[in-house]
Amino acid sequence: MYQVQSPAQPEVIYPDSDGKPMSDNTKQFRWIVVIQQNLEWLFAKEPNVFVAGDLLWYPVEGNNKIRNAPDVMVAFGRPKEDRGSYQQWKEENIAPQVVFEIxxxxxxxxxxxxxxxxxxxxxxxxxxxxDPDKNDLSGWLRSGGSETVAPWAHRLDVIDSIDNWTSPRLGIRFDVSGEELQIYRPDGERFATYVEISQRLEQERQRAEQAEQRAEQAEQRAARLAERLRAAGIDPEAF
Structure with missing residues (x-):
């Protein structure tokens, strides 16, 4: 008996780019980089914490129209690997737990x-x-509930008091009391820009060089003193 073959389903392509720019201006770009890089630094020793900026996230296999590219996202339980996009079904179906938008x-x-x-x-x-122009930070946290209910069955609820709020997942603290947002690591160190980090490293390098120069000068003075003592018939090793 002749059987009609079902037509093969075309392969779904998941583009790595949505054609949109990463940012609209320098201020937005600076904040994206600061948050992404400092989070990368914070979790540098954690092999299964993936941090990305402006990466397309596809949550549903077979549908390349359902997608978003958070300015910054963090996925706990996923390895640090290069990706063209975050295809959730290839990531043990782990959704990014934390996202930032600027x-x-x-x-x-x-x-x-x-x-x-x-x-x-x-x-x-x-x-x-x-919103860096207004120095306005808003936050949402997924509400808890019974362990028998899937996590995504609960909704994102607004965080009423965001100033000095500490992220449950990241452990970082947000301070919006000044002219612009300040973010602090769990050890109290403030999130810094690349320029600030470079300046700090340069200052540390200069201090190390100065300490080395002082040590060399002290060694030279000790050598000269030893020579004078020997010239006077005194053994410097006797002291």
């Missing part, structure tokens, strides 16, 4: 509302939205 003048309210719905729907535990 507002720019080009972002619309509708766009940001859609992002919040996306993060709520697909399992993000902590979502932080920062």
């Amino acid at each position: 507002l720019s003048p080009g972002n619309t309210l509708t766009e940001m509302n859609k992002k919040q719905v996306f993060y709520d729907r697909y399992g993000v535990e902590e979502y932080y939205l920062y």
Whole structure:
């Protein structure tokens, strides 16, 4: 009996780029880099904490239209590997637990509302939205509940008191009391820009060089003193 073969399903392609720029201006880009790089530094010794910036996240296998590219995302339980995109079904179905978005003048309210719905729907535990022009930080935390209920069954609830809030997942603290957001590591060290880190390293290098020069000068003075003692018939080793 002749059987009709079902047509082969075309392979779904998951593009690595959505064609949109990473940022709209220098301020937004600077904040993305500061948060991403400092989180990378914070978890540098943790092999299974993946931190990325502007990486497309596909939560549903077979659908390349459902996607988002958080400005910064953190996935606990996933290795530090290069990726063209974060395809969740290839990541033990682990959704990024923490995401950050940095507002720019080009972002619309509708766009940001859609992002919040996306993060709520697909399992993000902590979502932080920062407007550097207004120094306004908002945060959402997924509500708890019974262990018998899947984590994504609970909703992202707004964090009412965000100033001095400490992220449950990251352990970092947010301070919005000044002119701009300050973020502190669990050890109290403030998140720093690349320029600040470079300046700090340069200062440490200069201090090390100065200490080395002082040690060399002290050694030279000791050698000269020893020579004078020998010239006077005194053994410096006797002291």
